[in-house]
Amino acid sequence: MSPGAGKRGGIDLGGTKIQAGIVGPRGKVYGEARRQTPTEGGPADVAREMAAALRDAAEQAGVDPASLQGVGVGSPGDVDERTGEVSEARNLPGWEGTFPLAKALSEDLGMEVRVGNDVQVATEAEFRLGAGKPYRTIIGVFWGTGVGGGLVLDGRPWLGRGAAGEIGHIVVKRNGARCTCGRKGCMEAYAGRAAMENEARREHDGGEKTDLFKLMRKHGRDRLTSGVWERALEHGDKLTEKLMDRAVEALGTGVASACNVLDPEAVILGGGMGVRFGESYSEPLRKEMLKHLFADDRPPALHVAALGDLGGAIGASLLFDE
Amino acid sequence: MSPGAGKRGGIDLGGTKIQAGIVGPRGKVYGEARRQTPTEGGPADVAREMAAALRDAAEQAGVDPASLQGVGVGSPGDVDERTGEVSEARNLPGWEGTFPLAKALSEDLGMEVRVGNDVQVATEAEFRLGAGKPYRTIIGVFWGTGVGGGLVLDGRPWLGRGAAGEIGHIVVKRNGARCTCGRKGCMEAYAGRAAMENEARREHDGGEKTDLFKLMRKHGRDRLTSGVWERALEHGDKLTEKLMDRAVEALGTGVASACNVLDPEAVILGGGMGVRFGESYSEPLRKEMLKHLFADDRPPALHVAALGDLGGAIGASLLFDE
Numbered sequence: 001m002s003p004g005a006g007k008r009g010g011i012d013l014g015g016t017k018i019q020a021g022i023v024g025p026r027g028k029v030y031g032e033a034r035r036q037t038p039t040e041g042g043p044a045d046v047a048r049e050m051a052a053a054l055r056d057a058a059e060q061a062g063v064d065p066a067s068l069q070g071v072g073v074g075s076p077g078d079v080d081e082r083t084g085e086v087s088e089a090r091n092l093p094g095w096e097g098t099f100p101l102a103k104a105l106s107e108d109l110g111m112e113v114r115v116g117n118d119v120q121v122a123t124e125a126e127f128r129l130g131a132g133k134p135y136r137t138i139i140g141v142f143w144g145t146g147v148g149g150g151l152v153l154d155g156r157p158w159l160g161r162g163a164a165g166e167i168g169h170i171v172v173k174r175n176g177a178r179c180t181c182g183r184k185g186c187m188e189a190y191a192g193r194a195a196m197e198n199e200a201r202r203e204h205d206g207g208e209k210t211d212l213f214k215l216m217r218k219h220g221r222d223r224l225t226s227g228v229w230e231r232a233l234e235h236g237d238k239l240t241e242k243l244m245d246r247a248v249e250a251l252g253t254g255v256a257s258a259c260n261v262l263d264p265e266a267v268i269l270g271g272g273m274g275v276r277f278g279e280s281y282s283e284p285l286r287k288e289m290l291k292h293l294f295a296d297d298r299p300p301a302l303h304v305a306a307l308g309d310l311g312g313a314i315g316a317s318l319l320f321d322e
Numbered sequence: 323m324s325p326g327a328g329k330r331g332g333i334d335l336g337g338t339k340i341q342a343g344i345v346g347p348r349g350k351v352y353g354e355a356r357r358q359t360p361t362e363g364g365p366a367d368v369a370r371e372m373a374a375a376l377r378d379a380a381e382q383a384g385v386d387p388a389s390l391q392g393v394g395v396g397s398p399g400d401v402d403e404r405t406g407e408v409s410e411a412r413n414l415p416g417w418e419g420t421f422p423l424a425k426a427l428s429e430d431l432g433m434e435v436r437v438g439n440d441v442q443v444a445t446e447a448e449f450r451l452g453a454g455k456p457y458r459t460i461i462g463v464f465w466g467t468g469v470g471g472g473l474v475l476d477g478r479p480w481l482g483r484g485a486a487g488e489i490g491h492i493v494v495k496r497n498g499a500r501c502t503c504g505r506k507g508c509m510e511a512y513a514g515r516a517a518m519e520n521e522a523r524r525e526h527d528g529g530e531k532t533d534l535f536k537l538m539r540k541h542g543r544d545r546l547t548s549g550v551w552e553r554a555l556e557h558g559d560k561l562t563e564k565l566m567d568r569a570v571e572a573l574g575t576g577v578a579s580a581c582n583v584l585d586p587e588a589v590i591l592g593g594g595m596g597v598r599f600g601e602s603y604s605e606p607l608r609k610e611m612l613k614h615l616f617a618d619d620r621p622p623a624l625h626v627a628a629l630g631d632l633g634g635a636i637g638a639s640l641l642f643d644e
Contacts, residue, residue: 137482149583153475160459160585163617170579171614174495174571183614249496253507257492258583261471263482292493292505295485 007063008320009054009071009109012118012312013037013046015091015145020053021310022061022068023317027129029310031061042094043086047101051108070111072319074118074312075101078162084115091145114319118312119165122305123150124157125315126268130306135265139258140305141167143251144226144271146180146192149258168192170254187254191247193273197224199246203239210239226276247273248281252288260294270305278304329385330642331376331393331431334440334634335359335368337413337467342375343632344383344390345639349451351632353383364416365408369423373430392433394641396440396634397423400484406437413467436641440634441487444627445472446479447637448590452628457587461580462627463489465573466548466593468502468514471580490514492576509576513569515595519546521568525561532561548598569595570603574610582616592627600626 007030012019015037022031033056038045050073058065077089084102089095106113123132123140132138132152140150149167151158158164168188169181176185180194189195200212215235216228232240255267269278269285286302293299305311329352334341337359344353355378360367372395380387399411406424411417428435445454445462454460454474462472471489473480480486490510491503498507502516511517522534537557538550554562577589591600591607608624615621627633 151583153480158475158584161587161617161620162585164583164585166582166585166616169582169614169616170492171575172493172496174498174575176496181616185614253493253496257579260488260491261473261486261580261583262480263484263486263488265483292491292507294488294491294503295483298483 006069007061007067008069008317009057009065010313010315010317011050011054011071011073012122012316013050013073013075013092014118014312015076018046018050018053019309019313020050020057021313021317022057022063023314025321027125027307027314027318029314030063031057031059032310032313033057033060038093040093043089043092043099043101044104046092046095047099047104047108051105054109066110068111070320071105071109071113072121072316073101073105073113073115074121074316075115076118079115079117081114081116084113086115116316116319117150117159119148120150120157120159121315121319122270122311123152123165123268123315125307125311125318126270126305127152128318129314130311131268131303132266135301137262137264138266138268139167139255139262139264139300140165140268140270141251141255141274142271143191143269143274145194147188147251147254148271151262153262167254167258170257172250172253172257187250190250191254193224193226193229196229196243196247200224200239200243208239211235211237212240226272229273230276244277244281245284248284249288252285253292255285256289256292259289259300260292263295264300266301266303268303268305270311272309275305275308328391329383329389330391330639331379331387332635332637332639333372333376333393333395334444334638335372335395335397335414336440336634337398340368340372340375341631341635342372342379343635343639344379344385345636347643349447349629349636349640351636352385353379353381354632354635355379355382360415362415365411365414365421365423366426368414368417369421369426369430373427376431388432390433392642393427393431393435394443394638395423395427395435395437396443396638397437398440401437401439403436403438406435408437438638438641439472439481441470442472442479442481443637443641444592444629444633445474445487445590445637447629447633447640448592448627449474450640451636452633453590453625454588457623459584459586460588460590461489461577461584461586461622462487462590462592463573463577463596464593465513465591465596465599467516469510469573469576470593473584475584489576489580492579494572494575494579509572512572513576515546515548515551518551518565518569522546522561522565530561533557533559534562548594551595552598566599566603567606570606571610574607575614577607578611578614581611581622582614585617586622588623588625590625590627592633594631597627597630
């Protein structure tokens with residue numbers, strides 16, 4: 001019996017990093033690796049880096065990649081689960097069109113590759129193996145660069161016509177702040193890490209005092225990562241506190257609106273910002289949600305994603321359970 | 323064979339009126355009657371008036387009420403479908419607590435009575451017999467005194483934990499207008515007929531010119547019914563136009579947010595205001611929705627409820643199909 005028997009690869013493709021894992025059938029992680037997402041080139045370059053990350057993870061696990069049952073991918077953009085093609089992944093380099101990601105990776109790695117929506121596979125991972133296990137109906141909220149959402153309704157993933165779960169684009173303020181999607185007043189325009197960074201720059205350029213950018217440079221970053229936000233909070237940076245409060249207000253409002261539509265048992269908060277701040281901001285977030293929840297006598301449970309950063313890769317590997 | 327064989331009663335219990343119908347298994351209406359909802363007394367008085375409305379409808383249909391297969395009720399408030407109890411129907415007189423509506427009606431009428439949520443049964447009626455027939459997944463939007471919503475997802479009613487579909491309480495503007503529910507910025511706080519009337523009074527009291535209240539009195543009404551709004555529009559009343567535009571903006575924003583969560587095939591617009599203004603305002607509503615729809619290259623279809631005012635009673639009768 002080959003050491004890879006029953007194991008699958010999982011790759012979470014993000015705008016900043018590629019996270020790969022070698023995962024057992026019940027979600028146990030045998031090896032993992034992380035690479036930076038290329039910021040230049042095109043989809044083929046991204047696919048090559050993904051394959052390399054998977055080989056790194058296999059090596060760490062001591063598993064021959066060829067022995068894996070297959071490789072699942074959680075991808076941003078418009079994913080065709082049937083063909084494995086990904087379109088309009090606008091936070092990835094040169095990916096405005098359609099690219100046959102499953103085919104490219106499959107040829108490189110020599111095995112079957114399946115592709116799913118990144119946020120949806122992470123939600124299903126939390127549902128089956130993480131913080132969502134006790135429930136039948138959850139909303140996954142992935143608070144990172146943007147704000148993504150995934151739905152499991154009565155045990156089944158809900159994709160709508162393919163674009164369900166776009167909770168980052170629930171409107172929280174008509175004619176409000178401009179979102180990266182071009183629209184106005186979306187939850188993401190206040191709560192997304194990228195929007196928060198834009199606002200911090202605007203205020204900083206306008207003369208507002210903040211340590212955010214000093215901390216960013218000190219830690220060798222070229223953007224305000226969740227770690228930079230955390231350090232600035234530890235420093236008692238006023239602008240940071242203000243922008244975090246603003247983000248949590250928007251999150252609470254938008255998530256409550258989604259709950260008013262679906263009345264789920266639980267909300268699972270993941271993503272880079274969600275995993276980092278989920279515990280420390282859970283009370284303010286609950287409070288903001290309660291202001292707008294219609295059934296406020298029995299609010300949904302609120303949990304931080306239990307699989308943390310690896311949830312995306314684990315969820316991707318679960319594409320081979322179906 | 324008795325003339326009532328296969329026929330059911332359906333009663334739609336609203337804050338203003340009780341609509342009863344005698345309905346065949348495929349939704350054909352054999353008789354109908356309408357009574358004013360009592361504004362004084364308590365749940366037992368309301369139940370008595372409901373039974374009377376049903377007897378009126380049976381008489382119109384030439385059917386012996388005792389021969390009906392049963393009577394379904396669509397009720398506001400918190401409905402327990404299993405027991406037929408209704409709690410906290412706050413737009414009905416003295417109904418803050420819990421009342422055994424199915425039991426009271428069943429004793430009065432001498433037959434089985436089932437109770438469902440008013441908006442949900444109306445949504446299912448549109449799904450099975452009305453404008454939603456071509457689709458598997460719809461959102462029903464009932465624009466009346468308030469704004470209610472019902473969901474059918476992949477052919478199945480979605481109730482969540484009992485309070486799903488509260489789309490009137492999707493937030494469209496953080497810290498916005500005060501809603502009748504006590505919260506701030508709900509869609510209903512701009513689009514509900516009651517909220518529109520409050521705003522019209524405020525503006526009128528503040529010196530704004532309008533024919534709304536003159537038309538109300540002229541037609542013997544004590545509130546701004548959808549008919550009064552329609553006549554004021556025909557008069558070119560400026561305040562009316564302004565408040566209608568404001569309502570449609572809020573509706574478009576909130577419904578788009580719900581669509582961003584669920585990605586449905588169609589939105590069905592019903593309710594007193596929805597049925598009256600759905601056609602004439604469909605283009606402005608579509609336009610407002612498009613501003614906020616994430617998947618704006620394939621917006622959901624938008625239809626006016628095909629069963630009109632009778633949808634609620636027909637939907638209630640369908641409780642005997644299950």
